[in-house]
Amino acid sequence: AQSVTQLDSQVPVFEEAPVELRCNYSSSVSVYLFWYVQYPNQGLQLLLKYLSGSTLVKGINGFEAEFNKSQTSFHLRKPSVHISDTAEYFCAVSDQTGANNLFFGTGTRLTVIP
Amino acid sequence: EAGVVQSPRYKIIEKKQPVAFWCNPISGHNTLYWYRQNLGQGPELLIRYENEEAVDDSQLPKDRFSAERLKGVDSTLKIQPAELGDSAVYLCASSLEGRGGKLFFGSGTQLSVL
Numbered sequence: 001a002q003s004v005t006q007l008d009s010q011v012p013v014f015e016e017a018p019v020e021l022r023c024n025y026s027s028s029v030s031v032y033l034f035w036y037v038q039y040p041n042q043g044l045q046l047l048l049k050y051l052s053g054s055t056l057v058k059g060i061n062g063f064e065a066e067f068n069k070s071q072t073s074f075h076l077r078k079p080s081v082h083i084s085d086t087a088e089y090f091c092a093v094s095d096q097t098g099a100n101n102l103f104f105g106t107g108t109r110l111t112v113i114p
Numbered sequence: 115e116a117g118v119v120q121s122p123r124y125k126i127i128e129k130k131q132p133v134a135f136w137c138n139p140i141s142g143h144n145t146l147y148w149y150r151q152n153l154g155q156g157p158e159l160l161i162r163y164e165n166e167e168a169v170d171d172s173q174l175p176k177d178r179f180s181a182e183r184l185k186g187v188d189s190t191l192k193i194q195p196a197e198l199g200d201s202a203v204y205l206c207a208s209s210l211e212g213r214g215g216k217l218f219f220g221s222g223t224q225l226s227v228l
Contacts, residue, residue, distance in 0.1 A: 032213070044207075046216045046217070051214045092156075094213065100209060101159050106156050
């Protein structure tokens, strides 16, 4: 079974400042890793995903994440945030060998302050 | 291209009443998921369909929940009877890809059981 831990439930940050949203996972098998974003009153959208290869993954809207196998982490970063980045961010994992079922963390609420 | 469509957007019912949610996935997406998202939590998988077959319903509370996906297109999730603890957002998602693939989510149905 897999599990995902997002240690920060809320992250306030000033506009144009950098941000890092933390994600750690636990699994007995190899996993794929994802970050999804949920804007107010919208469905979840995929930001980026790690399947294999380069551990640094770039996604939409200037976000990137780095897979660290030894630390079982997949932290999300953006060098300069905008007001429009205010949203809920979810880290998720799925089993590489099983079905494409996603297991989500509890989410991190990013609030960008003008 | 139309996204995943869910209805209704909101539903308020009294406990012990039945309720149904409807989902129309993106055209051509064979895989359909129902997730439940409790307040302050990440989505949790209830059931996954491959075409019209429910291939993973291990997390579906079968005493009161049922789902169907006739003809392998749209799907209905039903609760009968509803309990106070069923208050949550019910999300539908669809996917065209296999393992590691992107899920497309609807905006969800927010259920309040009074």
